[in-house]
Amino acid sequence: MFRRLPEAGGSTVTITLDGCPVTARTGDSIAAALIAAGIGHCRLTPVSGTPRAPYCMMGVCFDCLVVVDGVGNRQGCLVPVAEGMRVETQNGGREIGR
Amino acid sequence: MTASEFEIAVIGGGLVGAAIAYGLAREGRPVAVLDEGDIAMRASRGNFGLVWVQSKGLGMAEYAGWSVRGAGLWPQLAAALQADTGLDVRLEQPGGFHIALSETELERRAAMLMRLHNQPGTIRYDYEILDHARTRAMLPEIGPEVAGSSYCPLDGHVNSLRLFRALHIALGRHGGTYLPGQPAQKLRYHGGEFRITTPSSEIRAGKVVLAAGNGNARLGPMVGLDVPVRPQRGQVVVTERTAPFLRYPVVTVRQTDEGSLLLGDSVEEETDATVGPAVVSVIADRAARMFPRLASLNVVRSWAALRVMTKDGFPIYDQSADCPGAFVATCHSGVTLAGTHAFVVAPRIAEGVLPQEEFEVFSAKRFHVPAAA
Secondary structure: OOOOOOOOOOOEEEEEEOOEEEEEEOOOEHHHHHHHOOOOOOEEOOOOOOEEOOOOOOOOOOOOEEEEOOEEEEEHHHOEOOOOOEEEEEEOOEOOOO | OEEEEEEEEEEOOOHHHHHHHHHHHHOOOOEEEEOOOOOOOOHHHHOOOEEOOOOOOOOOHHHHHHHHHHHHHHHHHHHHHHHHHOOOOOOEOOOEEEEEOOHHHHHHHHHHHHHHHHOOOOOOOOOEEEEHHHHHHHOOOOOOOOOEEEEEOOOEEOOHHHHHHHHHHHHHHOOOEEEOOOOOOEEEEEOOEEEEEOOOEEEEEEEEEEOOHHHHHHHHHHHOOOOOEEEEEEEEEEEOOEOOOOOOOEOOEEEOOOOOEEEOOOOEOOOOOOOOHHHHHHHHHHHHHHOHHHHHOOEEEEEEEEEEEEOOOOOEEEEOOOOOOEEEEEOOOOOOOHHHHHHHHHHHHHHOOOOHHHHHHHOHHHHOOOOOO
16 A cells, blocks of 8 residues: 655665564654555554554554564654564553563 | 522532432432533542552541441442443452552551551451562562552452443433533522522522532531531552553552553642642652562553542531531542442432431531640
8 A cells, every 4th residue: 555755765674573574764663664564553452452553653643552672562653663673563552561 | 590490409520429419310319410510620530440448447437337338339339330321330349459668668557457447346357468478479560679568358449430421321311410511609598498509500409419529618608517628639640551460459559441550649738739740750669669560661641639638537428407408428439439329328318317327427527526725
C-alpha cells in the first residue's frame, strides 16, 4: 500500500521485526520502516487484543507501540532506526520489567 | 423557572449519592438526583477503587463492623448491577495487602492493627502480619526493601469507573431521575416538604438526602443538620497498561482489570485540588521500592482530588430533628460502602428513620461534646 518516493535517499540499514530482517533507510522512524516493509500490524491492544498499525506518525495516537531492543511500549514513530535494532510486535500490555 | 416534585431528592450524584439513589429506586421510590454534573469536583474523583476492610475502625469499633458489612454486601451489589445494566464492575475480593518498607513501619502497622482488634466490641475477622518471605510468596515482585506486610482476606477492589456508570444506568432502569446541571443552592423546609433551589429550577421533595460531600457542610444547616466535614487532598498516579502481574491489591498500588497501575494515595491537609511533583514523586518512589520493576513503566496520568474528612475520620449518617425527612450521608469510603448505602441506608431512608441502635454512633452529635478545659 505504501511506496517510497523515488527520490528518497539515504543508505540502507537492517533491523529485525520479531527476528526477521527488515530493510530500512537511515532517517526512517521505526513506524515508517515497518509500513514501508508492508506490515499489517505492529501491536495488539491490551484490552481486546485488536491488531493496530501506525496511524498519526507524529507521536500522538500511540497506535505504533512496539518493543525496541527489549523495552516495551516505545512509540515507533518517534524512534529512528539503527543498524541491528531488534523490534518486536507489542502483544497486548507491556510486561513489567520489559 | 420550572418546578418539579419527587418523593425523595438526593443532592449529589457522586458514588455516595448514586448508591443511595439506586437503593431508593430499587425500593420503588420516586427519586431524583440533583447533581452539579460531570464538571463537579466530586470526592469520587479521588477514589482508589478499593473495597477495603483492614485498618478501618481504630477509635470506633462500629466502623470496623460497618466496613466488614460493606465488603460482605459487595458481591450482592455487583450481581444486582450486572442484572440491571449488563455491566460487569469487575469486583475481585482476593484479600489485600498493606506493605511496610522498614521494620519500624511493620512494627507500627502490627501495633495499630492489634489496638484496633483489641477494642471492645470490634468485630472479629482474620488478618495476618507477614514477614518478607511470606509476603513474597504471595507477591513475587516485591523488592528487597519490603520488610513485610499485613494481609486481610476480606479486602478487594473493583473498577470504580464502571461502578459509577453502572450505578447511574441502574438508577434510570429503576425509574430514578438524574438531573445534571442542578447544583443545590438553597434548601428550605416548608409545610412538611423540602424546596430545593438550583440556578434553573425549584425542586420539591418529601424527603431530602444530602450526599454532596464537602458541600454538605454548607447545605446541612439549611435543614437543621450539622455536618462538620473538611476537604482533604489526595493525589493518584496512573501508569500505562501492563500485562497482569499483581494478583492482590495493595493499599497504595493496585492493578486494574484493564492492566493500568494505580499508585496512590496521598493524604494532605490542602484545600486546592492541584497536582504537584513533590507528592507525586514520593508516591512513585514508594511504589517503585515496593515493586522495583514498576520503575520502568511510563506514567500516563496523575491528578488530585478533594476527599471528604470528618474530625475523627469516620462517616456521618444523620437525620434532622428540626426538619423531619432530611438526611445526610457522608463518608471517606464511597466504594467500600456502596453496597451498604444501596441495601442498608437507602431502605431505612425510604422508611423515614435511621434506627438509633444502628446509626446513633454515626450521628454528628458525637462531635457535640464540650471541649476539655
